[in-house]
Amino acid sequence: MMLKRHSFVPLYVQMAEGISQRIASGELSPGDQLPSERELAEAHNVSRLTARQALEELVLQGRAYRVRGRGTFVAEPKIREVSGLRSFSDDMRSQGLVPSSRVLRLEVIQPEEALRARLKLGAHDPAVWLERLRLANNLPVAFESVVLPHKLCPGLENEDMATQSLYALLRDKYGIYLAWGESEIEARGALPHEAALFEFDVGQPLMVATRMTFTESFEPVEFAKSIYRGDRFTFYVGRQRIPPLTTDERR
Amino acid sequence: MMLKRHSFVPLYVQMAEGISQRIASGELSPGDQLPSERELAEAHNVSRLTARQALEELVLQGRAYRVRGRGTFVAEPKIREVSGLRSFSDDMRSQGLVPSSRVLRLEVIQPEEALRARLKLGAHDPAVWLERLRLANNLPVAFESVVLPHKLCPGLENEDMATQSLYALLRDKYGIYLAWGESEIEARGALPHEAALFEFDVGQPLMVATRMTFTESFEPVEFAKSIYRGDRFTFYVGRQRIPPLTTDERR
DNA sequence: GTTGTCAAGTGGTATAGTCCACCTATCCGC
């Protein structure tokens, strides 16, 4: 399998990023009206559909919302306590906390069957296993275990993952852009070893998030299990599409 | 504000629903290739972009995935333990459990400021408050508190909500189609009154999900707080778009 | 057999239009 390096960035993505930056810089505030599709198209000398795609991207990311007949507007900023889908470092910094990590495990393994199925690996394909304790202002707040197909990120096992963002590394070194995520979350009491890790009491509520992360074309990239102290975090679930009710319910 | 009743259903939504049904019926299995955009366009006598939108809808709903150069495929079915975004009844039935509800509160209230802001209500706009205990096979498993703007659903306070699905009622009686959701989830120990409700021990882990639900054009429809027994549920978070890393992290 | 090339089919991006439903502000008539 070849590594893909997308040097080509679609126009609509560039436009979306431009607007994102204007929002991040404070030039555009929540509630402000964004340029209309037609204005945007003319300003960038592109077709209206392309401008529309740019705005659509912002809507999917939760940074904007549309109102028919009125326009497209900057969305309220979300207090992303823990999104689980963004990088831990990013999450912490956005709250003014100083993030750090302690690498507990970083090695190449032969994953077992269940894991291979999830990551769509062949019988003898190796994987990289990374476990990190996450700290905010030097207090342990989360434990994260990540498994990735080795063929997607050869050499990852030799990186210093205490200071780097995994997502940034995937993007910059391996050209892998994560686009989709899917999680399951459960609440349960802390087991003894978990309690020890968090300097915490046994039985206190923990939040356990299991996440699969995919590329744009839905290739599995990452299987992650994160454990958070229940008393320190709220898990923020970003904007989601609601599926229509099934036919069964129409009666 | 007028109630809007969309009798018009876009072509691409109809096409997406058609395919959804073929998946639900078992005619199409996970991994099967869906008709290509061009085939679909020709078969329904629409432009390729319209066919593309239909497939896009399925992708957003998590029912399909695309692979560039190969095609669009039926996604693996998800074990939706608790999605929080689908109706409780639907969730339970899909696991072979018999759902039921006990209405604990159903009344028109004057919401306080914080709630008014979330639901974009004026100072004197009333709201409907619905609290239900949810049971699976007659065992209490979740507690759900929902607030909706009264003007969106006048008369809801007189409905029998013990047997009806709220989402189905909104759709069928009020013409409101929910399209987007946003949640926050936390884990915490059960308080005494919660423990009593669930026939449970104080301090045992609970999952508390706070959800806002919106229409397609992002009008707030529902503010909901759901409490689940941590030992009985996993909260399933459907497919989500991952925002690109912020510029700060590029360094 | 292995390797390389090529053509056909796929989704991804993009142009250039059209018509419609909806919202708002303005203006006109009362």
Next chain:
DNA sequence: GCGGATAGGTGGACTATACCACTTGACAAC
């Protein structure tokens, strides 16, 4: 002043067309 029509702007839903990037399989060359 009040209410209703209207015009202009917005996003939503299309059509028709084009080229590109990527995957696959068939086939030729070695």
